[in-house]
Amino acid sequence: MKGFLFFFAKRYIAGTDKLDAIEAARRLNALNISAAIDNLGENVRNASGAQAPVTEYLGLLDEIKKSGVDSVVSLKLTHLGLDISEELAAENAGVIVKKAQEYGNFVWFDMESSAYTERTVDILLALRKQYPNVGVAVQSCLFRSAGDVKRLIEHRAAVRLVKGAYREPPEIAFKDKKDVDANFSLLMRELLLKGSRTAVATHDTALIEEAIRFAKENNISKERFEFQLLFGIKRTLQKRLASEGYRVRVYIPYGAEWLPYTLRRLGERKENWIFVLKNIFD
Numbered sequence: 001m002k003g004f005l006f007f008f009a010k011r012y013i014a015g016t017d018k019l020d021a022i023e024a025a026r027r028l029n030a031l032n033i034s035a036a037i038d039n040l041g042e043n044v045r046n047a048s049g050a051q052a053p054v055t056e057y058l059g060l061l062d063e064i065k066k067s068g069v070d071s072v073v074s075l076k077l078t079h080l081g082l083d084i085s086e087e088l089a090a091e092n093a094g095v096i097v098k099k100a101q102e103y104g105n106f107v108w109f110d111m112e113s114s115a116y117t118e119r120t121v122d123i124l125l126a127l128r129k130q131y132p133n134v135g136v137a138v139q140s141c142l143f144r145s146a147g148d149v150k151r152l153i154e155h156r157a158a159v160r161l162v163k164g165a166y167r168e169p170p171e172i173a174f175k176d177k178k179d180v181d182a183n184f185s186l187l188m189r190e191l192l193l194k195g196s197r198t199a200v201a202t203h204d205t206a207l208i209e210e211a212i213r214f215a216k217e218n219n220i221s222k223e224r225f226e227f228q229l230l231f232g233i234k235r236t237l238q239k240r241l242a243s244e245g246y247r248v249r250v251y252i253p254y255g256a257e258w259l260p261y262t263l264r265r266l267g268e269r270k271e272n273w274i275f276v277l278k279n280i281f282d
Ligand SMILES: Cc1cc2nc3c(=O)[nH]c(=O)nc-3n(C[C@H](O)[C@H](O)[C@H](O)COP(=O)(O)OP(=O)(O)OC[C@H]3O[C@@H](n4cnc5c(N)ncnc54)[C@H](O)[C@@H]3O)c2cc1C
Pocket: 109, 110, 111, 112, 137, 139, 162, 163, 164, 165, 166, 201, 202, 203, 204, 205, 228, 229, 230, 233, 234, 250, 251, 264, 265, 266, 267, 268, 269, 272
């Protein structure tokens, strides 16, 4: 089954090696699109397992520098040991962020399920005291995100606004898609007006058009924000936005641990699973 799903994973991931991701970044760069490369992995349960991604990210930063591609990196704190301890994840992230700073590069922290939100923001803000080259994703599905956005704006931290890819309980999250979208719109406007570095990370064309309109109405220049999209999704839109002079960054995942990421992507649209099932029974 895993082998079969890899066929579908290939739509969403660049490959299993960092050089696959570098090559994908190079192709996107040729279209005026920047990259954010992510080494896939999450929920590591022992300290030695959390060391391997640190080594991988340091090598990735070397390769980005050596190849000259226009790319930052993106990571998950549970890949770096957040399930073991906050200290371990912060220490491991610090090693990567420090090296990125030496290279003039930037690190995005992905946001995982709500069990990690508080600790992810805390680690980010602690690291930012020493390293300003780090930002974090915030999910519009969570009730708490308005408070997180406010806190992050106060600290002038970079924010990547997303809808949220994890199943969350109704006590803490909007369940209705239209509420998630409305909250995205609200937080997006706040970030565009007051944020220091805002990434509008969605494939939702209505929200993208709204961001463009809102930026024009409020004289927010194209340099003050960027659109971020995922590798393999809405490629025509990625190219169109870049050709219109907007900053566009594509998130490029790679690595052997591609299954959880692929399952999240497939789960985002019922058409994706219909496509998979059709291929099983074809
Ligand atoms: C750059 C980037 C980084 C992200 N980082 C995080 C993160 O750190 N934490 C987190 O929880 N989530 C993250 N996400 C995922 C995000 O939370 C959503 O789950 C995902 O983007 C789908 O929502 P949407 O905003 O595209 O809107 P939707 O309303 O879900 O989708 C809009 C349209 O996009 C297309 N589309 C969306 N998803 C797919 C898909 N999987 N396959 C094919 N077409 C699709 C469809 O045409 C759909 O109608 C990230 C997303 C992006 C773009």
